[in-house]
Amino acid sequence: MPLHVLSEGPGSQIPTHLTRVSISLIVPRTDYSDNTVKGKVVHKGPLVSLAEDKYILKTVIQEEDSQPNSSSQNPSINMVLLGALAKDFSQTVNQGDTVVATGFTVGKSPTAHKDLLHPCNLLLSGDPACLYVSRPSPPVDSRSPLRVKRSTTLSGESSRAAKSAKVSYVGLGELKPGSVVNVYGVVTFFKQPFKSRGTDFCTSLKITDQSNQRIGCTVFREKLEEHPKIFQIGDIIRMHRVKTHFFNDSITLVNTFGFSVVTFDGCVGKAMAPRPSSRTFQFDPEDQRTVEELRSWAASQSLLPPVPTIPLSDVTPKAYFDLTCQLLAKAPIDTTCTLLRVWDGTRCPHSLLKVLVEPNTTEGPSSFSPDREKLLANILVYDNHVEYARRLKPGDFLRIYNLRAIPGSSKVPGLTSSQSEQAECLAFHLHGGTAYGRGIRVLPGNSPDVQELKRVLESFPQVDELNDSELLDVWCTPPESPDAKAIECSTVCVSERSCSHAVQPETLCEVKLCAPGRSHHVRVQLRSYQPLRLHQALRLYCTRCKTMQDVPDDEYVSSLFSGASRDPSPCSPPAWALSGRVDVPGDAPNRAMSVHLSTQLLSEGKTKQLLFLKGSTLEETCRLATGFQNIVPVMSSEGHMTLMDLSAPFLFRGRKRYYGCPRCSKASVKEPCSEGVELIDEKIIAEALGVKLLQVVLTMKLELQDATDTLDVYLWRHAESFFSVSAEDVASNQEAQNRIRQTMDSLCPQGGSTDRPWLDLCLTSCRAEDEEQNQTCFQICHSTITKLLTARSDPQPA
DNA sequence: GCTTAGGGTTTG
Numbered sequence A: 001m002p003l004h005v006l007s008e009g010p011g012s013q014i015p016t017h018l019t020r021v022s023i024s025l026i027v028p029r030t031d032y033s034d035n036t037v038k039g040k041v042v043h044k045g046p047l048v049s050l051a052e053d054k055y056i057l058k059t060v061i062q063e064e065d066s067q068p069n070s071s072s073q074n075p076s077i078n079m080v081l082l083g084a085l086a087k088d089f090s091q092t093v094n095q096g097d098t099v100v101a102t103g104f105t106v107g108k109s110p111t112a113h114k115d116l117l118h119p120c121n122l123l124l125s126g127d128p129a130c131l132y133v134s135r136p137s138p139p140v141d142s143r144s145p146l147r148v149k150r151s152t153t154l155s156g157e158s159s160r161a162a163k164s165a166k167v168s169y170v171g172l173g174e175l176k177p178g179s180v181v182n183v184y185g186v187v188t189f190f191k192q193p194f195k196s197r198g199t200d201f202c203t204s205l206k207i208t209d210q211s212n213q214r215i216g217c218t219v220f221r222e223k224l225e226e227h228p229k230i231f232q233i234g235d236i237i238r239m240h241r242v243k244t245h246f247f248n249d250s251i252t253l254v255n256t257f258g259f260s261v262v263t264f265d266g267c268v269g270k271a272m273a274p275r276p277s278s279r280t281f282q283f284d285p286e287d288q289r290t291v292e293e294l295r296s297w298a299a300s301q302s303l304l305p306p307v308p309t310i311p312l313s314d315v316t317p318k319a320y321f322d323l324t325c326q327l328l329a330k331a332p333i334d335t336t337c338t339l340l341r342v343w344d345g346t347r348c349p350h351s352l353l354k355v356l357v358e359p360n361t362t363e364g365p366s367s368f369s370p371d372r373e374k375l376l377a378n379i380l381v382y383d384n385h386v387e388y389a390r391r392l393k394p395g396d397f398l399r400i401y402n403l404r405a406i407p408g409s410s411k412v413p414g415l416t417s418s419q420s421e422q423a424e425c426l427a428f429h430l431h432g433g434t435a436y437g438r439g440i441r442v443l444p445g446n447s448p449d450v451q452e453l454k455r456v457l458e459s460f461p462q463v464d465e466l467n468d469s470e471l472l473d474v475w476c477t478p479p480e481s482p483d484a485k486a487i488e489c490s491t492v493c494v495s496e497r498s499c500s501h502a503v504q505p506e507t508l509c510e511v512k513l514c515a516p517g518r519s520h521h522v523r524v525q526l527r528s529y530q531p532l533r534l535h536q537a538l539r540l541y542c543t544r545c546k547t548m549q550d551v552p553d554d555e556y557v558s559s560l561f562s563g564a565s566r567d568p569s570p571c572s573p574p575a576w577a578l579s580g581r582v583d584v585p586g587d588a589p590n591r592a593m594s595v596h597l598s599t600q601l602l603s604e605g606k607t608k609q610l611l612f613l614k615g616s617t618l619e620e621t622c623r624l625a626t627g628f629q630n631i632v633p634v635m636s637s638e639g640h641m642t643l644m645d646l647s648a649p650f651l652f653r654g655r656k657r658y659y660g661c662p663r664c665s666k667a668s669v670k671e672p673c674s675e676g677v678e679l680i681d682e683k684i685i686a687e688a689l690g691v692k693l694l695q696v697v698l699t700m701k702l703e704l705q706d707a708t709d710t711l712d713v714y715l716w717r718h719a720e721s722f723f724s725v726s727a728e729d730v731a732s733n734q735e736a737q738n739r740i741r742q743t744m745d746s747l748c749p750q751g752g753s754t755d756r757p758w759l760d761l762c763l764t765s766c767r768a769e770d771e772e773q774n775q776t777c778f779q780i781c782h783s784t785i786t787k788l789l790t791a792r793s794d795p796q797p798a
Numbered sequence B: 001g002c003t004t005a006g007g008g009t010t011t012g
Helices: A085-093 A144-155 A156-162 A285-300 A382-391 A448-458 A468-477 A506-512 A554-565 A601-604 A619-626 A682-689 A719-723 A727-731 A734-747
Strands: A003-005 A035-051 A054-062 A076-082 A100-101 A103-106 A120-124 A130-133 A180-190 A203-207 A215-221 A235-246 A250-264 A320-334 A336-342 A377-382 A398-404 A427-430 A439-442 A495-497 A519-530 A538-541 A549-550 A576-583 A590-598 A610-616 A631-637 A640-643 A651-653 A656-658 A695-698 A700-707 A710-715 A760-768 A777-782 A783-785
Touching: A003 A085, A035 A076, A035 A085, A035 A710, A054 A085, A054 A538, A076 A085, A085 A130, A085 A656, A103 A285, A120 A439, A180 A215, A180 A285, A215 A631, A235 A285, A320 A377, A320 A448, A336 A382, A336 A398, A377 A398, A382 A439, A398 A448, A448 A651, A448 A656, A448 A719, A506 A519, A506 A710, A519 A734, A538 A727, A554 A619, A554 A631, A590 A601, A619 A651, A651 A682, A656 A682, A695 A719, A695 A727, A719 A734, A719 A783, A727 A734, A760 A783
Parallel strands: A003 A130, A076 A120, A215 A250, A377 A427, A495 A760, A610 A631, A710 A777
Antiparallel strands: A035 A054, A035 A100, A054 A076, A100 A130, A103 A120, A180 A203, A180 A235, A203 A215, A235 A250, A320 A336, A320 A398, A336 A377, A398 A427, A398 A439, A495 A783, A519 A700, A519 A760, A538 A549, A538 A695, A576 A590, A590 A610, A631 A640, A631 A651, A651 A656, A700 A710, A760 A777
């Protein structure tokens, strides 16, 4: 799945046997394996991660030099890249670059009615897919960091290619021991990579050429993807930098430093479609000629197996065969055996073994319709293949090599006796070991064999396979990235950023992939939020100990006050206080409130500025708070006057209530120093009382969404500027509460309306300290709601 | 770090 950055403009490294097809001429269900499409990247979508190592990226390319009379506008087409190619494209290609695509398939564009682009899209996936990229005008000496990085990690092959040295190949009949050579050959035997006793995987193969020498080769590579992609005997392989050894009276080849390998289909007339195992490789017309020569020579030698693989319908008992199929489900049987449930769209004429598995151990559907069940084959894979089977996913297209159809009742692990007595049924076994090339390979989704298989499978109704185009349809439904012109739904943006960073907008998917500690700009919609009850969004925060606590509800506070008001125990007021007693009319007998005033304030004529109040209920306190600027509720404790428990407000100022931090306060009733102070506020009182004042903060958790992902973010430190309202006002003022309520209703309409406005937000990320390991926490900052959309327009009188 | 494997007459 390579991506090539061309150094000398397009054309220099693109295989010459391919012919270019105009974008306007692309039609569905046609084989374009011998064609290229060329266009300028006019839109580059975000890299979307569907699963680990499974990427998808959508881009739009536009033909620049189409026929003048073909259309008034140059044709554009959606191009969908899957897998590693998507990731490479995301990192390497920029808008404005020109790309040549090869090895693509053509599908129906699910977004054609919305984006009004080409009715088809180009799908680039798997091995045949290849992109050649050229920059508008590459600066001579200023290589991008990426280029530099690439060139340092390139294999020997490509660094030589950069120096444009001609690669020479040695015929298999001319090999001398003890040299490093480049060779071409036709594969006559191969094993899929298997784990060696050393550190690497090992591919063992045998090749031949016109010399008729059979040369054994061994490839050691740590990574599976760097192994030769051999699908069947007869494939043509090109290896660079293999070392010749003498072993058992013949020359063998082993990879050495700078090794690279490319394979090709070995059939005359098939598409060239190189299958490289390195990120870059060179392929010129001479290579093409060599492959074609080997193909026709091999055909004359009948080196290709007459029938490469056989369908289930042609399986005969006792035979060993290769099967090309799709995996629908799998289940472990025991530690040495795994069941693969596969189909190839044909029905085996023999009755097939049924295998019972433990419930809930099946990956993929655990049962199928009776009609589908008739087409399924149960394959038992053993020993070393169990490990490989673990990597397989339902939906994968597989080739299973040297599969055995065992007739009769066979003992199968996990079977009940009644099943094992099934007479004359076939069981498919992939025996342990790698002899005879036994193994499993995942075939790339758009390899010709898989394309053929897909055509067969698609003719069946209710296909449960993982369907890329369905996936795309789902993925393409919401609008794409912020810069995409194709935002179809609401385009109203109701917020703006006030930060000073110049970071480019990113998708949520991209944001999630970033390490914490950065700022991000996103354009998103609000999917949901918590808490739905606004009063729960208000919390109390201590700037000293950094703890956050809920605002106690009225019922609780009320119970604290009533408890204290019923306490008849006397207390001696402090010496500085002027105390008085008020009987509460109409209440239970003996209940009285006591009020205490600061003598100093009294002397300054500020009588109404502060009142210490004992024995009042919450309701009475609130009522009195309208007449006094500050009311501090107090109670008796062991004969002394103390503040109430700090879980209750320690101060009432009008409608506002103030709380102290229970951890950081050392509270005691003291006379505030009011000298030179015009107005006594909560800070002066808190300080006098030794109370660490808690800050009312507004916190919400918002679930954001865009076309690529969803993301939970917190609104806290910048919540007040976000809503243009102070948390303190929200805590005490109905109007401020209404404002938030309306804002949230507008961003996230109740009843699940999808027409949600867009928000331009600035996010910062940090590593969460007390959460589970490695969690990143996102916070909205420097962002303000600028307009509200109300569904019901309230007519304003002129 | 420089080994690993070097087909093969086919278990369940």
